[in-house]
Amino acid sequence: MPEIKSVPLSRAAAPRPGSASRPSAASLRYAAPALLGYVAVRITGVAILLIAASATGKDGMHRLAGRWDSVWYQRIAEHGYGYEVRLPDGTFHSDLAFFPLLPALERGLSALIPPLGVAGAGLLVSWLASLAAAGGIFAVGARLYGRRAGVLLAVLWGAYPTAFVQSMAYTETLFTALAAWALYAVLTDRWITAGVLCVGAGLTRPVAAALIAAIGVTALWRLFTAWRAGEPLRTQLQMVVGACLAPLGWLSYIAFVAVREGHPFAYFDVQADWNNRIDGGAALAAFVVEQFGRNVFAGLGLCAAFAFLFWVLWLCVRQRPRQPLPVITYCVVVVVISLIGSGYFGSRPRLMMPAFPLLLPAAVALAGARRRTLPAVAVGVAALASGVYGAFTLLGSGPP
Template identity: 55%
Template structure:
């Protein structure tokens, strides 16, 4: 079936089969094939430069910071000549914890354990994306959604020792739990997502807004069995515990109080400025002709994001998806962080791909395969070029 089965206020869609491995197998096999292609192209490209693809995936940029947390714990920092302080307290702990566990239970190094975590988490994320899309729009759209997520230009990040795959897996399954009325599971997964990245607030928001909407919808209705309401209330309590616990711990450790984590992020020149810094960055691209082309591309990209979100609203995506996607997109675009990382920060916003997945699902299988195959090749080449470049993703 192709078409929405839920309205904006209803968290539970019409019954569908449980998200078994067998039902998700086409999506997972397709996802694995795309990722294998990306890694193969990366290996060939890196070999031509006498570079190690394993090092590129596990021992550069943010992955180094996660590994240091896993090996040494928190407290490491770098003081730059301009006075900025880069502290590893900026990095949330779930991925380093898993890296430490992987290194303790296997012969893998902490960096190699990070690659293993990302590999497993990326498959879990693909399965979760399929489960959400299948639940709302059907299995064909679910397969297309997973493959679209796999062929994103920054898809190589899904195979790096970064936290994006782990976070997307937790977020997708938390959203699926909300959609299917498994509130305690949703709250627990939201809490774990909050231990993974600051954008875990988006998952918490999806749980909270959907639960509140359900309470408002039930106002004045017979109470009936109080257990569902009790579970929703407990989910709302549990969901923010991960993020809140870590942020408060950082504030206590630094002596900065409840807002101490913001001071740590300020040392990295990260913050939320409503998009002012990003707007200035884009505007600055129009001062000369070559860079103006990049400026046009950035404007087109932002407009495309808005159109995709608007399409999701028109197609009446369920409320938790709209809240989650809107929050992830807002935090990514309105953060004053390194601008080259914004495509990566948008990687968890997979519901933005659902309108495109629906369009692909309506095509013949052969035609959609050609489209996705061509984009997969381009994505693999771009990922290899990007990762062998000089700037962090």
């Protein structure tokens, strides 16, 4: 991996040297290679799914738009909250576990374009959001490491192992779009914009807590350094307002569920009924131990996978001066949240997918490769592998 020189934290949001003559990282023309590459990768994945579905006599598009969690979002879009399912063990699965922004967009878009229906609207929202997410991921990567690394970062995110979810009527793309652009706004000192985008993220997925933490920690650090430098704190007013806005979306939905159910921690009770509790990683550890009991090689494989994850996370932390405080905080907290819950093990890679900074070490390494064909080969192999895995999963048990 090429050597990466340190950049002081106080300059994290400063323009790169010589960048005045460059297009903005948020420019559509500047981001075009990233967007086109991302679209090519996702079309590859969807094509593999549709070909495999046709060969097995199944409906591939239905699995993208009308199965699993998508059905819950569509039901909320059509009828509002209030639906629950009683399980044989006596517990309930309530639709209050699902945050409201995606169903609200599905409802609005289906009303605006009736032929779409809520299923088509959900798919369209997800696909448009995936482009916005790729653009935001590119913007962050290009600002930190240059255009080539930004392009590779966005394309690699499209070839993530569970990237098939990015083509489904799920919330991952919508959340990642809001999170990536919020992080870019922080990096460019647009704190009000960051706060507003974080409000949207907080109405999309519970993991918005990671984005709230990233904005809050960065704001506190900036306030501390300003105080140490003797700067008037009034110069940080926009930052304070943005940081105060950030948690309002997430908190408003938690409060909505609390009022509706008449209990301050009702949302967490709803999640517990779905077997989504914060247990500090106990369920994950028990699962790994169980795999050793069944097949020692499966257990060793899981340990190797976690070792790889922590190694990549360490690379990100070690490069922190070029992955500024908000980016690395967001990444680490997303990973931690994904690991300390009691949910089904198979869902964890999907839950980590919004942590796109995990791909920065690979993007930087490929961007600096001496063999110019290596990035294309690596991305092509990753895209094909992701597409095959997506088809296998969606035509089988489906995403957890």
